[in-house]
Amino acid sequence: MRGTLYIVAAPSGAGKSSLVNACLARDPNICLSISFTSRDPRPGERHAEHYHFIGREEFQRMIDAGDFFEHALVHGDWKGTARQSVEPQLAAGRDVLLEIDWQGARQVRAQVPEAVSVFILPPSREALLERMRKRGQDSEAVMAARLAAAREEMSHYDEFDYVIVNEHFDTAVGEMCAIFAASRLRREAQASRHADLIAALLVPD
Template sequence: MSRTSAPGTLYIVAAPSGSGKTSLVNALLEREPGISLSVSYTSRLPRPGEVDGRHYHFVSREVFERMAAADAFYEYANVHGDLKGTARTAVEPLLAEGRDVLLEIDWQGARLVRAARPDCVSVFVLPPSRAELERRLRTRASDDAAAIARRLADSRHEIAHAQDFDYIVVNDQFADALADLRAIVACQRLRRGAQLARHAALVDDLLKSD
């Protein structure tokens, strides 16, 4: 059966720090090879174990600001004092080829992307409780006490924007949250427009008169 290429879907996944968003996104990408992760640029230094070009493109604040001035970003925002952004070249070509693209960004960036691409699919990940959010931040051991306190304070403002997203996933049991994310992807791929584009030849054949 022949298939016609349909434009890819742009997914946005946002969450407060410590919600387990990155672990969920990585697990989703392992199980859904049709989705490409857009690697963001950031002005912050790498955390232990982070690799340039894989987790982020790490650049100086000066370089980031120069890129922003040149309109190189699809979106960018100040997150916890650091600049983060998505390069245009990391999104549009893949969507045009029919590949799905996932942006792991904060609510500020998500708002800009939704305004530019109303057809995107946005997901907000919530922790199961404030106590668990704090526990996860402390277990991560990548921030000092002041940074953890700031992230906890910022989380209230971030969570207030969950209502702006299409879907909300609560990351209590990891396997259940991952299943919810995969269900969202499956649902989008079965939507009428995408299916009719993929199976145009089949539909034409089924509509032929005898």
């Protein structure tokens, strides 16, 4: 049985990565696809754990070779998901989660219409700006640009199947895990997973 592809997107500062990591810790049946990026690592980021960090020339080579499942230019840097990070796992029946932006999500849905997509919203603009400031990595000018980009990102929330407001972290984690659980209980998935049981139950007396 083919695995399910999950898409999780959010504006910068909405807490997407923290939510995803908490859900992955609870649900061992989902693997995270590590994205590629052309930007330099930020403090604390490690290659092949947070991103695959590669140069712009190498990224362009991969684009030209058709190696990406999706890719987009985000805040002046390239980000993308390699096909090798997704297709083999789905074919083997494993669920795969993509942390991508709305542009990448649109590309993925065009190829995998049955993908389950989730958008994370902050509880307020003030909370979003405060989370950006807590990172302590960007200047005020950069944060202003990121806030403007976040407004653009959030305007695409209605392209997603589910929306979670990350006001209370534990609640948001529970809601995301509930989405994963519910998607596995859809009729089509259960009919395939329990075909023998259903056939036995429907045998006439």
